[in-house]
Amino acid sequence: MLKLELSWSNVAAVAGIYAVYSVAKAIYRVTLHPLARFPGPLLAALTYKYEWYYDGFKDGQYTAVIAQMHEKYGPVVRINPEELHCNDPAFIDTIYVSGNKRRHKSQYFLRAYGPTSALGGFATADHDHHRLRRGAVNRFFSKASITNLNPTIHDLTQRLCNKLLERSPEPFDITNAYSCFTTDVVTFYCFGQKKGFLDQDDFVPNLRNAIIGGCKMLPTVRQWPTIFGLVQSVPEFVPLYQIITEDIRKIKDAYEEGREKAIMEQRSIFIDILESDLPPSEKTVIRLGTEATTMISAGTETTAWTLTVLTVYLKSQPEILAKLTDELNRAVEDPKNLPSCAVILEGIRLSYGVATRLARIAPDEVLVYEGTFKNPKSSTETHIKYSIPRGTPIGMSSALMNVHPDIFPEPHEFKPERWLNADGTRRKNLEGYLLSFSKGSRQCLGMNLAYCELYIALSALVLRVFPHLKLYETSVADVEFHHDCFVAGVRPESKGVRVVIE
Incomplete structure (x- = not known):
C-alpha cells in the first residue's frame, strides 16, 4: 500500500508551482489579456481582491473608487480582471439595449447570490433563458395588470396612514413602516394573500433586516461563493426563506389539488407560472421560491427607501411640500402632469434603486465606444475610441449616473422642477438617463408596480400624515448615498430616519 508522505519539499514544490502560475496569470492579465x-x-x-478590499473590507466603497477612476482615466475603465465600467450617459442605450440584441449577465457578478440563484429571473445569466422566464410573468407587471391592483394598494395605503396617525408621540424609524407597506403589497401580489406586516404595532418584525443583511454579504460571497450556506443560516435571514418556501409549497400543493381559490384572495403570479407552458423544471418549489425571493427582495426595500427619501426631502423643503399639497388638494384632471410626478421622479433619482453596477455582456457583437475625455492634469480634451471585445462584461451604476452633472445639474440637490418643461409637462427625454430601474430587456420587472405604489402612497401621506409628522434628530444627511450596499447605503453613524407624529 502506498503511503503519502507530506514533507517540506512537497509543500515547497506545490507552493512553487502555485507561485509560478500566479505570476504567469498576472503577467497575462496586464499584457496579453483582451x-x-x-x-x-x-x-x-x-x-x-482589489474590488473586495473596498467593497468587503471597506464596506461598499468600490463605487466611490470607480468614480475616482473615471475622473483620472476617462469614461471607460477596467475595474477588475474581466470587467469594464462606463460613466458616459450617451452609452446607456448601447449597453442596456432592448429588442432582439442579446445581453447576458456576468457569472462572476451573479455568483454572489448563491448556487440556487440562477433559478430566478434576476440571476439568470443567459439572455434567451431569461426571456423565457420573464415571458411567463410579464403580463402580471404590465400597466393594465397593475391597475387592477389599485384597490388593494389604496386599502393598504389607508391602513398605513391610519397606523401612523394612531401612534403615540414617540420617535420611531419610519422606514420600518414603509417596509411593512411595500412588503404587504408585493407578497399579496406574489401569493394572493395579505401577510399583515402593517398590522403589527411597531412595524416589526419585518423583512428589512434580512434583505439589507443579505446585501451587505454580497461582496464577500462573490469572492468566496462556498460560504453562502453559512450566510443562509444567520438567524436574521431565516424568516425570509421560511415565509417564501412555505408559501410557495402551499400554493403548489393547492394548485395540484385544485383548491387554489380557497387559499387566495386573488389570483397570484405563481399560479400563472404553474399554468404556463414552461417545462416542469421551471415549476419546482425551489425554482419558484428563488423567483419569489428575488421579487420580494427587489420590490420591498427599494420602494420603501424611495418613500423614506421623499419624506425627508419634503419635510426639509416646506415650500415644495406646500406646492405639492396644494396641487393634490385641487386634484388636477391629469395626475401624470402633477408636480407629484416630478417629485416622485426626483425621489427615485436620489434613492438610486439598485445602486450597484449592473454589467451586461454582448455575446454577438463588438461594442464600439466613442467619446471625449478631459485630462484633469493637462486640461486637454482627447477623443477616444474603444472596441469592447464581445463577451466582455461592461456596466454602469445608478449611484453615479443618477447624479451625473452633465445630465442633472446640481445633482445632489432635490429639485423636482428639473423633470418638467416650462409648460409643466414631463421632460420624458430626461427619464432615459434614470438608471434606478436599469434599462433595456432586463429592466426591473416591477417598475410599474413601484410607480403605482409611490403615486398612491405619497399622495395619501402628503394629505393625511405629513401635516402631523415631524423629523426627529434627522436630516438630509441620513438619506444621502454613502456606500454601495447593492441598494444605497447611508453613513454608519445614522440612527435611521426617525420621526414623531403629533
Whole structure:
C-alpha cells in the first residue's frame, strides 16, 4: 500500500508551482489579456481582491473608487480582471439595449447570490433563458395588470396612514413602516394573500433586516461563493426563506389539488407560472421560491427607501411640500402632469434603486465606444475610441449616473422642477438617463408596480400624515448615498430616519 508522505519539499514544490502560475496569470492579465489596453489601476487588472478590499473590507466603497477612476482615466475603465465600467450617459442605450440584441449577465457578478440563484429571473445569466422566464410573468407587471391592483394598494395605503396617525408621540424609524407597506403589497401580489406586516404595532418584525443583511454579504460571497450556506443560516435571514418556501409549497400543493381559490384572495403570479407552458423544471418549489425571493427582495426595500427619501426631502423643503399639497388638494384632471410626478421622479433619482453596477455582456457583437475625455492634469480634451471585445462584461451604476452633472445639474440637490418643461409637462427625454430601474430587456420587472405604489402612497401621506409628522434628530444627511450596499447605503453613524407624529 502506498503511503503519502507530506514533507517540506512537497509543500515547497506545490507552493512553487502555485507561485509560478500566479505570476504567469498576472503577467497575462496586464499584457496579453483582451482588456489589457483599457485604462485603470494596475491592482484592479491583476486581482478581484482589489474590488473586495473596498467593497468587503471597506464596506461598499468600490463605487466611490470607480468614480475616482473615471475622473483620472476617462469614461471607460477596467475595474477588475474581466470587467469594464462606463460613466458616459450617451452609452446607456448601447449597453442596456432592448429588442432582439442579446445581453447576458456576468457569472462572476451573479455568483454572489448563491448556487440556487440562477433559478430566478434576476440571476439568470443567459439572455434567451431569461426571456423565457420573464415571458411567463410579464403580463402580471404590465400597466393594465397593475391597475387592477389599485384597490388593494389604496386599502393598504389607508391602513398605513391610519397606523401612523394612531401612534403615540414617540420617535420611531419610519422606514420600518414603509417596509411593512411595500412588503404587504408585493407578497399579496406574489401569493394572493395579505401577510399583515402593517398590522403589527411597531412595524416589526419585518423583512428589512434580512434583505439589507443579505446585501451587505454580497461582496464577500462573490469572492468566496462556498460560504453562502453559512450566510443562509444567520438567524436574521431565516424568516425570509421560511415565509417564501412555505408559501410557495402551499400554493403548489393547492394548485395540484385544485383548491387554489380557497387559499387566495386573488389570483397570484405563481399560479400563472404553474399554468404556463414552461417545462416542469421551471415549476419546482425551489425554482419558484428563488423567483419569489428575488421579487420580494427587489420590490420591498427599494420602494420603501424611495418613500423614506421623499419624506425627508419634503419635510426639509416646506415650500415644495406646500406646492405639492396644494396641487393634490385641487386634484388636477391629469395626475401624470402633477408636480407629484416630478417629485416622485426626483425621489427615485436620489434613492438610486439598485445602486450597484449592473454589467451586461454582448455575446454577438463588438461594442464600439466613442467619446471625449478631459485630462484633469493637462486640461486637454482627447477623443477616444474603444472596441469592447464581445463577451466582455461592461456596466454602469445608478449611484453615479443618477447624479451625473452633465445630465442633472446640481445633482445632489432635490429639485423636482428639473423633470418638467416650462409648460409643466414631463421632460420624458430626461427619464432615459434614470438608471434606478436599469434599462433595456432586463429592466426591473416591477417598475410599474413601484410607480403605482409611490403615486398612491405619497399622495395619501402628503394629505393625511405629513401635516402631523415631524423629523426627529434627522436630516438630509441620513438619506444621502454613502456606500454601495447593492441598494444605497447611508453613513454608519445614522440612527435611521426617525420621526414623531403629533
